[in-house]
Amino acid sequence: MSNADYPAAPPGMSLGAPAVSGSGVATGAEGVAVRLTGVSKVYGTGGRAVHALDDVSMTVHDGEFVCLIGASGCGKSTLLNLVAGLDQPTTGQVDTSGRKVGLMFQEPALFPWLTAARNVELALQARGVPRAARRAETEELLETVRLRGFGSKRPHELSGGMRQRVAMARALGQNADVLLMDEPFGALDAMTRDLLHDELERICSERTLTVLFVTHNVREAARLGDRVILLSSRPGRVIDEYSLPRSGHRRIDSPEVSEVAARLTDRLREEMGRHGH
């Protein structure tokens, strides 16, 4: 991408007015991987009720990389749980049209009693892949995340970045169409995170994955997203949406990414100011 064409972002980049998705992806029901319609989630009842999400509507198209960003308490994790089907919305609808959904967390959440390979293989086993085919597919998945040769290691013998890659291989092993990622690189050092951004980008383009990526790191969102959705806090609402047309590799330290990150930061600060006194 050249520096010249990036600042000429679509109108959606302007602050304030939520943008219409301008990425040119078909907006018909066919291309929609995830659709949330008027989703609210309330935990508890009466005076102690907590409104985690309030009337959230959004769509994620097939093959799209959408970053969700917001301050703490914006219900990001709740939203992913709803899309993953681990929880039910209080009102509204979550529709994935039968697409398979995989989930990755900030912690790798690997099973510590299994080797890296067995962790990945268990995902295959759970979806009924016959034993004979599992070994080869496990090897292939480990190769995809550049961990061939580390299959016999146990999670505690691997570094944080390697564990997170095993978790990614496991999520891919679920044969998911939609990958939900809950701050997956939040606990890693900047160097490793930067490399994993490249890896994730490569894997997504190889497999035409749809990704819904939650983060509180504005640079990460600007680096990875085709679209960035901003959520308000308590309750979580969609307050803004930015399309970031992709025209090649973006470096996290490039001026374009920095500029978008600055805009996102300003908008988030404005939102947080609402909660100040």
Next chain:
Amino acid sequence: MVTDQALRGLDNLELDPAPGTRDPGRLARKAWAAFWPKVLAIALILVVWEAVTLTGWKHYVLKGPGPVFSNLWNEMLHGSPSLWSIIGFTLETAIVGYAAALVIGSVIGLLVARILPLRAAVGSIITGLQTMPSIVWVPFAIIIFGESESAILFVVILGAAPSIAAGLISGVDYTPPLLLRAGKTMGLHGAALYRYLILPASLPAYVAGMKQGWAFAWRSLMAGEIVVQIVGQFSIGQSISVDQQNLDFAAASSMLIVILIIGLVVDTIFTKADLALRRRRGLLDPAAA
């Protein structure tokens, strides 16, 4: 592929510099470091024991380490019935009782962990049973079963099963919620969720419960054998009971040493199993291990 190479480099930095260069003398030094304090402690006990004997306190019954160990040696070589058959008989009861407790405790533990109303009903009873001193079950068992081996087994099972059940329940309870979420998104549910996630995750607590269960089983067994007199059967507890009637300090002490050694050996097995388990899961501090 710059990224690929950078990533591989980063991975290699994480690995041990040279796994092959382990110091061969390290194991021997470690063994010695663990060995000598124990030897010193035993020597100290023997010295104090001998010193007490030399003061002449209760000299009409008290014997020093010399006579006690020669008694033990005698019993081992040509006791009648032989010490080995006595130990064998007691261990057989212990194994049968503990195995039964393992099955009963595990089944109850699993049911209580899974079924909420059952937990409300039985959960506190299990805790209550654990606090019961095993000796109080002995008269109760004799009333039901008479002075028989069944009575002893009953006491052993009641002693061990609650700990085993409690261990399993706490293991299931403490399965990390994050792993549960990961397992569920993976598509594990029902029996597979237990087989591949909850039970393996529970294993450390379950083994801890099994270890505690063994300690209770062993105490219950000794209590049972000392009190329940079965004609024609020679067990460790019964031998002590006979030695008590004969005021035979040396013979009773020999048996106490045997009981202590068996207890220590089994405890070592459980400790080793627990360590192996924790090492596999990376729960040991590498500096300490």
